[in-house]
Amino acid sequence: MGREVLEKNISTLPGDRRKKTLTVFGELTIAKCHPFSEAVNGFQISPRMQQLMACCGELDSYEKSNEVVKEMLQLEVSDTQIYRVTDFYGKAVAATVNDEPVLSHVKPDEVTYVEADGSMILTWEEGWSEVKVGRIFKSSDCLHAEGKPG
Numbered sequence: 134m135g136r137e138v139l140e141k142n143i144s145t146l147p148g149d150r151r152k153k154t155l156t157v158f159g160e161l162t163i164a165k166c167h168p169f170s171e172a173v174n175g176f177q178i179s180p181r182m183q184q185l186m187a188c189c190g191e192l193d194s195y196e197k198s199n200e201v202v203k204e205m206l207q208l209e210v211s212d213t214q215i216y217r218v219t220d221f222y223g224k225a226v227a228a229t230v231n232d233e234p235v236l237s238h239v240k241p242d243e244v245t246y247v248e249a250d251g252s253m254i255l256t257w258e259e260g261w262s263e264v265k266v267g268r269i270f271k272s273s274d275c276l277h278a279e280g281k282p283g
Contacts, residue, residue: 157182157206174221183218186210190219237271244272 152170154161156179163170173180185206189198195212198219202210239245249267256262 153177154179155182155208155210157185157208159208176218176221178214178218183222186215186218187222190215195219239271246270246272 152163152165154163154170154177169179173183176183178186186198186202189201192198192201195216198215199210199212202208202215247267247269249265251263251265253261254264
């Protein structure tokens with residue numbers, strides 16, 4: 134029902150001038166001349182659907198993500214398409230995630246903590262790869278619950 138109403142309100146479809154776009158309502162066919170027919174980030178997928186696919190893509194595996202999308206929206210989306218969207222957004226945010234760290238000044242009498250950890254993850258490109266993560270924070274950054282030691 135929602136799909137037909139949306140298609141009807143978007144535009145009248147001329148004979149062979151149609152384009153299919155994947156949305157949370159399913160696959161819609163709209164006129165190529167309509168602004169909604171333009172690809173967003175290179176995908177014929179609505180921005181909201183891309184957001185949901187990327188969110189599901191970072192859960193467990195792309196195959197499981199496919200099952201989550203099907204369960205939530207009753208839509209068949211291939212795990213490859215979820216990978217492409219998730220990979221696109223991962224590369225897009227990589228520049229900002231890897232910017233210089235923002236560190237505030239530490240007072241001379243303040244305690245500074247350093248935590249480090251490592252793990253092995255299975256990647257598509259390199260097989261098993263070691264990943265290291267570290268965190269530096271000041272004692273003033275810690276939240277203290279009332280009535281709890283520490």
